Amino acid sequence: MLVTETIEYLGLHEAIEGTPEAAPSNGRDSTGLLPYFDPVYCSDGSVVSVDNVVLRYDVDMSFGDSSQYVEHLLTKFFADGSWAKIYRNNWGGKIKSSFKARVGKGSFWLGVSDEMPSGELWKSAIWVDFNPNKVGEHAGLQALIGMLHDAAKSVGIQRFDIAHDFPMERDRVMMGKDRKSYEWVRCCGAVSEALGSRGKPGFSRLYDKQAKEKLLSPLTRVEMTCKGDWTSSDIRERAPEIIAFSKVREKALGSTRRHITYKEALAAALSWLESLEEPVQTLLVRLEPEARKATISLMSDERLPCFPEEPVTTAVDAMKRRWLE
Known part of the structure; x- marks a missing residue:
């Protein structure tokens, strides 16, 4: 992937022309906006990075x-x-x-x-x-x-946060797992979703990175709090299901056929909710589990590969080499 494409994916203000070798070192862009340290770029244009580290030093x-x-x-x-x-x-x-x-x-x-x-x-x-x-x-x-x-006398990683950034609009992505600890809140004018107990291992957040950082291009982030000794397998086992919605709303509103499908009717209803500035998530979380699952399946194109094993392994190994050796 050209650096120009990568910069566009990450929602940065300026594009850097050329090959990857011409990019600033360590994944940091020339504007200083949305910096990464030891990032791992995935084939789909998303980026995995370690976004927080807590180190513990035992001293005599x-x-x-x-x-x-x-x-x-x-x-x-x-x-x-x-x-x-x-x-x-x-x-x-x-x-x-x-x-x-x-x-x-x-x-x-x-x-x-x-x-x-x-x-x-x-x-x-x-x-x-x-x-x-x-x-x-x-x-x-x-x-x-x-x-x-x-x-x-000894040093260890107490906990860390792993982040996965997707070059997608926030309103096209949501968490798909049903848990009692699910919650959503407004942040920076957009809806953020969370699973688990805040600050505890396994706590996950999905939020609008574009709105938070005032980027020009769409960027949605998934974050998870991890124990210091977690491996990529531990992270994958606890990773939330991330669903990408289909853009069926445009088809529904522009349809001239005599018969309208359930999918198109659902899209029109969700568009109406959106016009009232009512988050789609507020409707979905009220549905019974089976109805919610069926609704999401109608709307979704795909499950995003959140925290894929190889990129996460690379990011975690780099963190340990950097801060423990």
Whole structure:
């Protein structure tokens, strides 16, 4: 695929002419919009990437010494003062001291927790929470992580988010699995769907990346929160079913035949709902499971290959090499 086509798929403002070798390194475009870090481009034009990582470093230091060490590293690598100490109750309420550092338009968090029972103050853990797509290339963050590697007795990935971006309009895509934990909310003027418990492994979101990032071309994102030790098989097993709707509305409204099919009638009804700015999802989630399944089958062209094994394996392996070695 030419780079011009890839840039168009990703909804970027400017196209970069030429072959893939002429593209900016690491999948980052020339405008700085929608950056990727170690992306994996799929044959259908979609992109798989790791969108968030939480690293844990176990250190043989007291809670106080660990906090001072983190402040020392931030002062050393972010001398411009673009960081602050902020209390943040996160990671199960274990964090006693936390810091936020700004990197360009992005940011990342560090936390220090006391991991020993009362009276044993020689062991603690340092956590780093960041989005590689936004801050992974920053030299200061990479140097800080390198120093933590040297100081830690052990290091691991606590959790990460895997993202899959499709060059499609948001209203043509929906989640197809029926679960009690399903919900939809309005975000950036568009409808977002979610499955599972927020922040827990397996939690998945489907939302309009074009609206969120103010892109010129359609882009819909699926995200899943994963345990740090999950493999591509674990992700595939828990991946939500993503359905692409057929564009039957245009056929229904333009039909001049005497007999109108159920499919065309359904399309006309859904178009009417859309004219009232009522999300189609609100109708579908009210249907009984069998009726919902039948309705979706009438409307859908295909099931999108969400989180395919080979691209996900490549993305996860690259994440582990990058941040654990």
